[in-house]
Amino acid sequence: MKPLNKHKNTDQKALEEKLQKMHIEDLGLGMPEDYFSKSKSEILAKVGIEDKSKVLPLYRNKIFWAAAAAIAVLFVLTLFKTNTVPQIEEIPAIVSDTIEQLNKGLANEDFYQGENDILISSLFVEDTELDEFVDNYMLGEALFDKTEFD
Amino acid sequence: MKNEADFIKRLTNPRYRDKAFAELLDLYQQRLYWHIRKLVNTHENADDVLQNTFLRIYKSLPNFKQQSSLSTWMYRIAHNESLRFLENEKKKQHASLDDETNNYLNILTEDIYFEGTAVQLKLQRVLSELPEKQRIIFQMKYYDDLKFREMAAILDAKEGTLKSSYYNTVKHIEEKMLDVELFTKTKV
Numbered sequence: 144m145k146p147l148n149k150h151k152n153t154d155q156k157a158l159e160e161k162l163q164k165m166h167i168e169d170l171g172l173g174m175p176e177d178y179f180s181k182s183k184s185e186i187l188a189k190v191g192i193e194d195k196s197k198v199l200p201l202y203r204n205k206i207f208w209a210a211a212a213a214i215a216v217l218f219v220l221t222l223f224k225t226n227t228v229p230q231i232e233e234i235p236a237i238v239s240d241t242i243e244q245l246n247k248g249l250a251n252e253d254f255y256q257g258e259n260d261i262l263i264s265s266l267f268v269e270d271t272e273l274d275e276f277v278d279n280y281m282l283g284e285a286l287f288d289k290t291e292f293d
Numbered sequence: 294m295k296n297e298a299d300f301i302k303r304l305t306n307p308r309y310r311d312k313a314f315a316e317l318l319d320l321y322q323q324r325l326y327w328h329i330r331k332l333v334n335t336h337e338n339a340d341d342v343l344q345n346t347f348l349r350i351y352k353s354l355p356n357f358k359q360q361s362s363l364s365t366w367m368y369r370i371a372h373n374e375s376l377r378f379l380e381n382e383k384k385k386q387h388a389s390l391d392d393e394t395n396n397y398l399n400i401l402t403e404d405i406y407f408e409g410t411a412v413q414l415k416l417q418r419v420l421s422e423l424p425e426k427q428r429i430i431f432q433m434k435y436y437d438d439l440k441f442r443e444m445a446a447i448l449d450a451k452e453g454t455l456k457s458s459y460y461n462t463v464k465h466i467e468e469k470m471l472d473v474e475l476f477t478k479t480k481v
Binding site for chain 2: 155158159161162163165166167168169170171172173174175178179182183185186187189190
């Protein structure tokens with residue numbers, strides 16, 4: 144045990160050795176081997192974690208959570224929509240009308256085909272001959288309808 | 294410490310902070326550990342408190358106003374962390390003030406890192422019988438090698454009171470330990 148008077152600091156290492164010797168020899172206080180270097184590493188690691196945690200945590204960011212919730216809802220809705228076959232009465236009127244028209248079109252495919260042919264052909268007719276072309280078409284159609292009717 | 298002002302600047306500058314903090318650990322880790330260890334008694338507790346102390350120091354460095362030396366400021370944090378830890382432990386154990394002496398010795402001797410001989414145990418018993426404040430003053434002066442001025446700042450007490458308490462304690466311990474050969478050989 145050191146005398147009960149002041150002891151002077153020398154340098155850092157000497158001081159630490161002195162402190163360690165006094166605590167171990169006088170007070171019987173031991174510690175695990177290599178404790179200080181391990182403890183230093185742990186503290187530095189914790190400080191690193193503390194430093195990173197200064198970034199605003201997600202749970203505090205209301206905008207982030209609102210956006211996340213909206214995305215989740217959209218995702219769920221998308222899944223439901225793709226897995227459900229809609230009933231005709233659930234479809235908006237404008238959509239159902241279009242479907243009806245398309246179905247009709249498919250049934251009168253020949254009519255539409257003929258109409259398309261005359262429209263395409265008219266593109267290649269000179270302006271001066273257009274009246275004659277239309278007259279011929281109308282006459283042809285009238286004869287066709289009459290034959291069909293007969 | 295040489296150029297303490299420069300060192301503090303490095304500690305508070307984000308560019309140099311991490312390296313400077315590692316140096317700070319090298320300089321003060323052991324000193325603070327021993328100060329804490331004597332207050333909280335076991336190695337495990339001291340390890341916890343030491344880590345909390347350095348985390349607090351790291352967080353508080355930007356607010357360090359340099360009204361005292363860096364060393365004093367850090368000791369103060371370590372001291373307060375230790376007292377806070379002891380208060381929490383007391384609350385957990387519902388310990389009364391009457392069994393403080395027994396608690397001190399029990400906790401100490403139950404620590405697997407207490408390797409005390411008969412002489413050391415006797416000294417610990419003498420210390421444990423002292424009022425807490427008196428014991429802390431003695432330990433800070435005798436074992437931590439702190440100046441009375443520094444102790445006054447850490448404990449928020451008057452230097453004169455600390456000196457008086459310390460010398461009375463020394464006298465008391467000398468009397469109690471007279472029969473211990475090791476102690477009488479080295480006493481003043």
